[in-house]
Amino acid sequence: HWSRICERLKAEVGEVEYRTWLRQITVGPVEEDEITLYLPTRFLRDWVRGQYGDRLGTLWNAEVPAIRRVELQVARPGSASAPVQADGAAAAAPANSEDAAPRVAAAPAPAQEEPRHAEVRSDLAAPLDPRFTFDTFVVGKPNEFAYACARRVAERPSSPGFNPLFLYGGVGLGKTHLMHAIGAELLREGKVSVAYMSAEKFMYRFIAAIRSQSTMEFKEQLRSVDVLMIDDLQFLIGKDNTQEEFFHTFNALVDAGRQIVVSADKSPSDLSGLEDRLRTRLGCGMVADIHATTFELRISILEAKASASGVVVPAKVLEFLAHKITSNVRELEGALNRLIAHANLFGRPVTLEATQDVLHDILKAHDRRVTIEEIQRKVAEHWNIRLTDMSSARRARAVARPRQVAMYLAKQLTSRSLPEIGRKFGNRDHTTVMHAVTRVTELMEQDPAFAEDVELLRRMLES
Numbered sequence: 272h273w274s275r276i277c278e279r280l281k282a283e284v285g286e287v288e289y290r291t292w293l294r295q296i297t298v299g300p301v302e303e304d305e306i307t308l309y310l311p312t313r314f315l316r317d318w319v320r321g322q323y324g325d326r327l328g329t330l331w332n333a334e335v336p337a338i339r340r341v342e343l344q345v346a347r348p349g350s351a352s353a354p355v356q357a358d359g360a361a362a363a364a365p366a367n368s369e370d371a372a373p374r375v376a377a378a379p380a381p382a383q384e385e386p387r388h389a390e391v392r393s394d395l396a397a398p399l400d401p402r403f404t405f406d407t408f409v410v411g412k413p414n415e416f417a418y419a420c421a422r423r424v425a426e427r428p429s430s431p432g433f434n435p436l437f438l439y440g441g442v443g444l445g446k447t448h449l450m451h452a453i454g455a456e457l458l459r460e461g462k463v464s465v466a467y468m469s470a471e472k473f474m475y476r477f478i479a480a481i482r483s484q485s486t487m488e489f490k491e492q493l494r495s496v497d498v499l500m501i502d503d504l505q506f507l508i509g510k511d512n513t514q515e516e517f518f519h520t521f522n523a524l525v526d527a528g529r530q531i532v533v534s535a536d537k538s539p540s541d542l543s544g545l546e547d548r549l550r551t552r553l554g555c556g557m558v559a560d561i562h563a564t565t566f567e568l569r570i571s572i573l574e575a576k577a578s579a580s581g582v583v584v585p586a587k588v589l590e591f592l593a594h595k596i597t598s599n600v601r602e603l604e605g606a607l608n609r610l611i612a613h614a615n616l617f618g619r620p621v622t623l624e625a626t627q628d629v630l631h632d633i634l635k636a637h638d639r640r641v642t643i644e645e646i647q648r649k650v651a652e653h654w655n656i657r658l659t660d661m662s663s664a665r666r667a668r669a670v671a672r673p674r675q676v677a678m679y680l681a682k683q684l685t686s687r688s689l690p691e692i693g694r695k696f697g698n699r700d701h702t703t704v705m706h707a708v709t710r711v712t713e714l715m716e717q718d719p720a721f722a723e724d725v726e727l728l729r730r731m732l733e734s
């Protein structure tokens with residue numbers, strides 16, 4: 272059991288995290304519904320408990336349903352409670368009866384006797400990550416709409432207009448987090464049965480069902496859930512049979528008044544490679560875009576995660592990280608985790624200097640020359656206009672002003688000539704670029720709020 276759990280953990284958290292923290296675990300005895308795991312030091316024990324405690328509980332429970340709790344202890348070498356081999360623990364666990372009922376794949380709850388009505392269909396779905404809840408999701412401009420839609424679906428699944436809910440956005444911006452949060456909320460409320468799985472897993476389950484000639488069962492299982500969530504739908508591009516199957520499942524569920532939640536890296540209309548009729552149906556409910564993070568959101572996320580860790584991280588360090596690591600929340604989180612681990616391991620305060628030192632490899636990877644395309648993208652994002660308007664002929668102030676700022680920043684931050692810059696902005700003349708530079712300079716002098724915006728953009732692009 273333990274080696275299977277280890278494989279899962281390694282796949283989930285990555286080789287480095289796994290080796291740093293989890294490989295140090297040894298398995299101890301099982302008593303009633305509780306298994307003891309040992310770690311060599313108190314620090315490691317606390318860290319693993321904080322970061323992976325719930326997950327370990329969930330995974331053990333999924334492997335050995337009789338185990339409902341995981342106790343983490345510091346091993347005392349040579350003492351009576353010396354760790355035993357993983358296999359010993361498995362043998363000590365009460366035999367797993369042939370439970371026909373679907374298992375509840377929730378984090379092991381403190382002894383709770385009432386029957387649960389809600390269930391995660393772990394017989395066909397992946398368990399939910401207990402860290403991904405609405406409470407731990409930091410809301411800001413770029414994700415507030417998606418967040419509101421997710422909350423709404425969790426409150427009242429299958430409401431007209433919200434079915435299907437289609438969440439889309441780039442890597443590491445919180446799609447999976449929101450889907451798990453919906454699942455966790457529904458489970459907590461005890462209302463319905465929920466199945467969550469990646470599109471990849473959907474495909475494997477489907478193929479396995481074909482092989483074992485049990486497609487009927489597979490279909491029935493899927494069609495019996497109240498809420499079906501499929502993550503990373505873009506994976507089905509080019510997998511025609513699986514798409515077909517998903518399309519039928521989708522229709523059957525929606526027609527039966529069940530809720531579907533889907534995520535992908537692009538909007539339904541941009542998911543070329545998906546069948547038209549599927550794309551059409553996916554776009555029929557609520558489509559919510561999670562935009563790239565803003566500086567403000569990154570700061571809020573870092574603040575939340577730093578304060579949850581209990582380590583004091585100075586505002587300067589948080590700002591530095593938020594400037595440097597703009598790609599996605601996962602990377603931001605990874606960097607902060609490393610800082611926190613370092614502070615704990617060496618008992619040193621987190622300073623800007625230490626940060627640059629500890630994260631130098633990550634920071635180097637983010638040190639790139641800024642390109643005009645990047646400038647256009649950042650500026651368009653900042654003022655919420657379409658990227659294509661950077662080169663369009665539209666002259667409305669709402670798009671013309673951001674376009675001028677982008678030209679100004681291109682002049683300031685790159686070594687491109689005025690004609691070269693003009694060409695990148697829909698073949699405009701170099702005099703247009705010159706005019707933009709003068710105009711933005713003037714405006715910055717007159718309007719401090721505007722100047723602050725431009726400065727912020729500059730800092731974001733430079734870092």
Ligand code: ADP
Nearest residue numbers: 407408409441442443444445446447448600601
């Ligand atoms: P995606 O599925 O869009 O690739 P994830 O949901 O896996 O992204 O998010 C990546 C990581 O970043 C997760 O650990 C998640 O908890 C965290 N994360 C993303 N957005 C937020 C947010 N708004 N608040 C808190 N954590 C977030």
Ligand code: MG
Nearest residue numbers: 446447448502
């Ligand atoms: Mg994801």
